[in-house]
Amino acid sequence: MSQLSFFSADLAPPDVADLAGLLAGTGQAVAAPAGARISTVVADDRRARALAAAVGDSGVAAEVTTSDEGSPLVRTARDPALDALVRDWTRGAVKAVPAGWVPTARALRLWAIASGHVEHGSGADTRYVLALDRHAPDTFSPLVAAMIRAGIAPTLVGTRGGSPGLRIGGRRRVTRLLESIGDCPPELHERTEWPTLTERIPRH
Template sequence: MSQLSFFSAESMPPAVTDLCGLLAGPGQVVVSGDRARISVVVDSVRRAEAVAALIREAGIDAVVARSEEDSPLVRTEALPELKPLADQWTRGAVKAMPAGWVPSARPLRMWAVAAGRVEGEGERFVLGLDPHAPDTHPALAQALIRAGIAPTLVGTRGGSPGLRISGRRRMHRLLDNIGEAPEKLDARTEWPHV
């Protein structure tokens, strides 16, 4: 049995601001007047259900649907509660990481659930990035460094950019923050482990 870290996602109360973890990854935000909607396309229905559960824990209703490309999609309604988050994560109509942002445990967990992938035998974990927002990639790498998890930017020339975390100490630090795998995900193939 693993010990619960004082800084892990399980030790923090859920909040609407947890959804910034989706925006750090491939999530999208659409603003309409004084409301905003957040959505993210994921690679499996299991992952979509796990993301929707985290969003609901934060007090926001979430729907699992299909994207135009027939991929699993999780989205919120357009809500006033999401507008401040949208304002922080956009400049005009373009997604941009807020200056000085450091991912705390719950947003980092949401990012890992929505867009994390295991590489190799589990000795590396990649947090997926938004291929449509390449200007955010270096800033997000710096944000993880400020959180004590130094990543390597990978896949920038392909369609799957991400921040790769490798090494025992970094993987332990990541796991201390994001906690145990959600029930819907396979802990061996979809969640970091050391």
């Protein structure tokens, strides 16, 4: 079945600022004289390939490697173009959400590619969860507020179980998210890893 044809992320050119979507999720940033770097661990090689391609679209080189724990890791090259973004998302040595931040459509897409998954509720109720960084709990409430500013009000879930995330439920909110992030990358499984609706709006 087709995704929604409207794709907000296509309305603006890709930008390094979109990589904030990785930091909103489980991504980490490191500043260095040669330029900052952003990296994030993902669930499998499929996501890694899709994410590296999406990061590359933003104008920053990315590679797929392996974390110390043996999981796929996507990381950017060290790039001075990332310095301002990493400064904005860092308070001391701790990750922090910039005041008033509103996620762009492409930032949401990167977040979904890196760590989004479908959560099936009762009946036809389908919800979508964007993972949060369990090591940065002070980002949770600001990210809820950021999503509300973007017009997609989420529910904070999983904080007690060690798998925190922002749950997006209800047809209107899921539709809004789909309008923003567009089609599922071919590497991902649409039914389990991308927002879905009970009834899809066909392409025209």
